[in-house]
Amino acid sequence: MATAESIIHYENAPHAPIHRKIVSGAFLGQITDGYMLGIVGIAMSYATKVLGLTSFWLGLINAASMLGILFGSLCIGYVADRVGRKQIFTYVMLAMVLLSIAPFFTSDPLTLTLLRFALGLCIGADYTVGIAMLAEWVPEKKRARVLNTLLVTWSVGYVISYITGVLLNTMGVTSWRMILCSAAIPACASFLIRIGTPESPAWLAKNDRIREAMELIRKHIGPGYGLAPQEAEEESSGSWLRLFSPELWRNTVVGGVFFAGQVLPFYAVSLFLPQVMTSLHIDSPYFSGVLYNVCTMVGVLFGTYWLADRIGRRAYLTSTFYVITGILAVMFLWRSMPGYVGLLFILALSLALAVAIVIEFSYPSELFPTEVRGSGVGLSVAISRLGAASGTFLLPIIVEHFGVYAALAGCAGVTLFSGIICQMWAPETSRPKRRSATAEAQPQTV
Secondary structure, three states: OOOOOOEEHHOOOOOOHHHHHHHHHHHHHHHHHHHHHHHHHHHHHHHHHHHHHOHHHHHHHHHHHHHHHHHHHHHHHHHHHOOHHHHHHHHHHHHHHHHHHHHOOOOHHHHHHHHHHHHHHHHHHHHHHHHHHHHHHHHHHHHHHHHHHHHHHHHHHHHHHHHHHHHHOOOOHHHHHHHHOHHHHHHHHHHHHHHHOOOHHHHHHHHHOOOHHHHHHHHHHHEEEEEEEEHHOOOOOHHHHHOOOOOOOHHHHHHHHHHHHHHHHHHHHHHHHHHHHHOOOOOOOHHHHHHHHHHHHHOOOOOOOOHHHOOOHHHHHHHHHHHHHHHHHHHOOOOOOOOOOHHHHHHHHHHHHHHHHHHHHHHHHHHHHHHHHHHHHHHHHHHHHHHHHHOOOOOOOOHHHHHHHHHHHHHHHHHHHHHHHHHHHHOOOHHHHOOOOHHHHHHHOO
């Protein structure tokens, strides 16, 4: 039997089957989340005439899932810190399967809005619990890359949803139904993989269930691995109010502002891409939309596998916000640009937004210690969805009454403000900084 001195912390273990199971389930979940959020824009562009949707209903249906994510991430993050991760991690996908099929049986705008809100609750729960599970199970050496790759898998789902929507627009007046229902396929695959996922050892340890945590580690990783002594003995406040303590309030503000500042322009433009392309006098808006989504995928891959590991988190945030602001400002000021130039700027905006969002899943988990990680990540996601919901609800109304340039100016103002907040308060959490931190700060990355 291994002695206390010979026990290796489970975060330093080599990659094991349990890691592959959790990572696979989380990645498929992110594909599903991205697919479900992306599919509604293209589906509603086809359903507008069929259902007679006004700009109010079009904005509300698109914003409903964002509002659902707000409440889902906020409430479920708190619940996950109290009751655990595994049940929510598993069964949220089953709920998403059922909710994805439901639009096949209704044409009522209010019912569609409520269904999208319920899906948003599930997506918010998956964001929060999925990030926590990966942060608390994946080996420390691979954690940052795995968390960054979450955004790649999310983007895969988001891009595939748009392409699928274009391809399925051959089924007449029922096309929009089939497009929405197609989201049940990746949700079902994720649910099947997640069945049997164990609880987080870090969560068990923080809730005085040390024996259970050790048993899980020995069962799934090996007898020579366990908890660090300080982890088993440490007792820290898990109160939700701790997020606003002198120790963490700046992290909390940055977590919400940077997330909201990125997703508002991302969703405001991408969910209404055909309308935005038409307003900018760009020919073939649906084909141009495919190019936009390809650029999104390229930007995410570039940010994840090249840029994110080369510069610090703070510099990453501020530089991407300012680049996005510059692109939007040029588009706002140069209103007479030819259509092909407008397309080039839209594609550049797609690349910049995609590069920016790469650290949305890794950075929030780095801002908060284990005992409030679920609540902290949940609050960050909730604030971000308030921004995304505002953008997706208001953009079609603003475009209809004030024009597309007013919407571009609003997005530029948001990204400029977010960049300034991050420049003032964003903590540096990238690996070189963490290695030079004090020993007391280390438990926060568990």
